Amino acid sequence: MSALSGKVQTVLGLLDPSQLGRTMTHEHLTMTFECSYCPPGPGQEHLVKIPIEMKNMFWLNQNPYSHNENLLLNQELEAVREELVAYRQAGGGAIVENTTTGISRDVRALQKLAKETGVHIIAGAGYYVDVTHSDETRKMTVEKLTDVIVSEVLRGADGTDICCGVIGEIGTSWPITDSEKKVLQAAAHAQTQLGCPVIIHPGRNSKAPEAVVQILQEAGGDISKTVMSHLDRTILDYGELLEFAKMGSYLEYDLFGTIMLNYPFNLQVDMPSDCQRIQSLAFLVAEGYEDRILVAHDVHTKNRLAKYGGHGYSHILNNIVPKMLTRGFTQNQVDKILIDNPKQWLTFK
Numbered sequence: 001m002s003a004l005s006g007k008v009q010t011v012l013g014l015l016d017p018s019q020l021g022r023t024m025t026h027e028h029l030t031m032t033f034e035c036s037y038c039p040p041g042p043g044q045e046h047l048v049k050i051p052i053e054m055k056n057m058f059w060l061n062q063n064p065y066s067h068n069e070n071l072l073l074n075q076e077l078e079a080v081r082e083e084l085v086a087y088r089q090a091g092g093g094a095i096v097e098n099t100t101t102g103i104s105r106d107v108r109a110l111q112k113l114a115k116e117t118g119v120h121i122i123a124g125a126g127y128y129v130d131v132t133h134s135d136e137t138r139k140m141t142v143e144k145l146t147d148v149i150v151s152e153v154l155r156g157a158d159g160t161d162i163c164c165g166v167i168g169e170i171g172t173s174w175p176i177t178d179s180e181k182k183v184l185q186a187a188a189h190a191q192t193q194l195g196c197p198v199i200i201h202p203g204r205n206s207k208a209p210e211a212v213v214q215i216l217q218e219a220g221g222d223i224s225k226t227v228m229s230h231l232d233r234t235i236l237d238y239g240e241l242l243e244f245a246k247m248g249s250y251l252e253y254d255l256f257g258t259i260m261l262n263y264p265f266n267l268q269v270d271m272p273s274d275c276q277r278i279q280s281l282a283f284l285v286a287e288g289y290e291d292r293i294l295v296a297h298d299v300h301t302k303n304r305l306a307k308y309g310g311h312g313y314s315h316i317l318n319n320i321v322p323k324m325l326t327r328g329f330t331q332n333q334v335d336k337i338l339i340d341n342p343k344q345w346l347t348f349k
């Protein structure tokens with residue numbers, strides 16, 4: 001038992017879990033994503049610096065990672081603040097902000113946003129994918145990495161006393177690199193010490209989630225308190241999905257609002273529509289996994305913000321929930337996905 005036991009840790013301090021309300025478990029409010037820049041297709045090179053304005057938005061929505069400025073969500077704090085106010089008005093209570101070391105975590109900005117908007121914000125500890133690991137990170141032992149993660153939760157992150165309330169999103173590539181494996185082992189060891197929630201960004205291959213869970217299990221991690229993110233672009237086959245679900249993690253569909261003809265990070269993947277995402281959730285509910293489902297938008301580029309005609313942080317509350325209700329979900333099931341499951345996951349053991 002620790003002081004954190006039975007509580008949720010937000011950037012403003014400890015919170016009784018009953019105060020969370022509807023929670024998006026995978027968002028970014030401020031981050032940079034230059035590590036994932038994708039050169040545009042042939043003949044489109046002149047588009048990488050076009051202004052982010054209405055007449056360019058179709059191209060930008062289809063090619064969000066091929067435009068330098070679009071990757072700088074950290075330039076949009078005022079727009080994000082306004083969107084969080086709208087999120088509260090739409091019935092939102094909390095947001096898990098998944099930005100970790102490597103993609104410009106800014107816990108001071110998160111604390112300010114939480115104070116100004118009343119949204120409960122939970123910050124993430126740990127490291128993003130290998131390409132963002134510094135030489136110093138690569139040289140660290142699992143023990144040292146564990147100490148850093150534990151300290152970000154217990155003492156504060158980025159030289160502040162603002163404490164993280166989850167570990168993650170811990171970034172992994174496919175195949176998982178040696179440095180990422182050490183970080184996963186450290187996340188599991190830190191979780192054992194702290195009894196805290198963990199969230200994983202899997203590599204873009206259907207085998208990646210299982211491989212990550214195996215590493216976490218071998219390192220003593222608590223899979224029942226671990227979220228596997230981005231399943232909507234990772235496991236598209238329902239048979240494979242069921243096999244993975246049996247491993248016991250939370251199952252997160254967190255790309256709601258993303259519409260993309262060609263998914264540039266894995267051209268084999270047909271990015272599902274929101275209707276198909278809802279069908280996947282219905283399938284998991286029918287198979288008995290309603291206690292394990294989480295949802296979010298994973299806003300991580302500018303074009304996803306309402307300021308640029310995007311869906312913003314309230315799309316699930318405003319549009320997806322009503323659609324779910326017309327597709328046979330009960331209000332009780334919706335509340336589980338938006339309130340109860342996040343609460344269970346975020347509460348320290």
Ligand SMILES: CC(=O)NCCS(=O)(=O)O
Nearest residue numbers: 201230233255265298300
């Ligand atoms: C910030 C982040 O990692 N988002 C996920 C993008 S992906 O295309 O689903 O990997």
